[in-house]
Amino acid sequence: MFEFELNATDERARAGRLRLPHGIVETPAFMPVGTLGAVRGLHPLEVERAGAQIILGNTYHLHLRPGEEVVRTMGGLHRFTTWPRPMLTDSGGFQVFSLATLRKIAEEGVEFTSHVDGSRRFLTPESAMEIQYALGADIAMAFDHVVPGGADRSLAEEGMKRSLRWLERCRIRHQALTADDQDRQTLWPIIQGGTFDDLRRQSLEGTLTLGDWTGTAIGGLSVGEPKPVMHRILDELEPGLPRDRPRYLMGVGFPEDLVEGIARGVDLFDCVAATRNGRHGSAWTMQGRVNIRKAAHRTADEPLDPTCDCETCQRFSRSYLRHLFVAEEILGLRLVALHNIRFLIRIGEQARTAILEGRFQNWRREWHAAYSNGSETTT
């Protein structure tokens, strides 16, 4: 279980196959985010038909609602949500960053003020493992200390070192939890270190010293730092990352980020932008970002993206989608989110095919030439 087979490489880009308790994940792959046990607004069947092989859930949020005991009682996240394929739960480490105004960090763990009811919640490396084990995803993530992209060296170092210390505690607790059934869930570490190359290297070395992980995650990127910095750090880390294990770039990203991440040896991605931007009416297309609420689409009969094979583009006109948004009909949000998810998943599929056929670099060039990452210019 948890084996990763490297099928082909093209320079640093890789095509692989990851075996998990609930199925196989062919990489590179985008993983839609379903924080609360649902990819916002979408039916599991829609997510599956969009080509998703694995989705995320969130430890902190599911701990607050409905509580891991409910999920465990209902047979675990897979049975509870009816999502039959692999799942990964994030540890709550990102909430250390995103809920900055509601938390207090100490060496023992992090105290959160619940945004749901104001109650105090304490998350530690150990409890994060216990919760994730109860949730029952295929992959559990280490509880880490994420710092902002603009963090100075001392803060970045503090977060990185604490993440390493916490990783050791995560490993011990997770090992104990899975002692009886090692095929049930695996634990992945997260590299931190902010925007500092040497801290990143230190984090990687420290992480690899602590265990023989079945996968490695890179965290703390796309949190406010400039894009070239993210590329530089990926370039810096790639040679040191275990070649025969999947690499997961957490929280990334936008279409161009996937293409560039794949080119730098990343196998897995997740990001809320697809669903969030979709709900906000912003669609990625090869022609540029489309804001579907614009009056320009009032009677536009074409799909969001004529080159897209998603269920939204196969069936609905921009005119209808715009109408749904303006009329605040929920279907609109769902359809654009679905399109965006498919847009990212398709990048993974196309990159994989290109890598397997040894023409990834060409595909990458052509993709960039064809893709406009600004707003669509109305003709």
Next chain:
RNA sequence: GGUGGGGUGGCCGAGUGGCUAAUGGCAGCAGACUGUAAAUCUGCCGGGCUUCGCCCUACGUAGGUUCGAAUCCUACCCCCACCA
């Protein structure tokens, strides 16, 4: 014909002497969103310009009172309700 109510920026709708180019909402325009406190948030939204400011034109029409009027007065036009 009578009585009462009302005519405000693309639409709806506040405002009843100066703090009003005029609250709000909608529509419109522009932007943000990257391991989800987000079906959210931000800016613009009479016209023009040298746009952290200045100049025009504005609250049905015309006149009047006043230092000053969308706000008070007069006449007229139009809309709505009820009564003849």
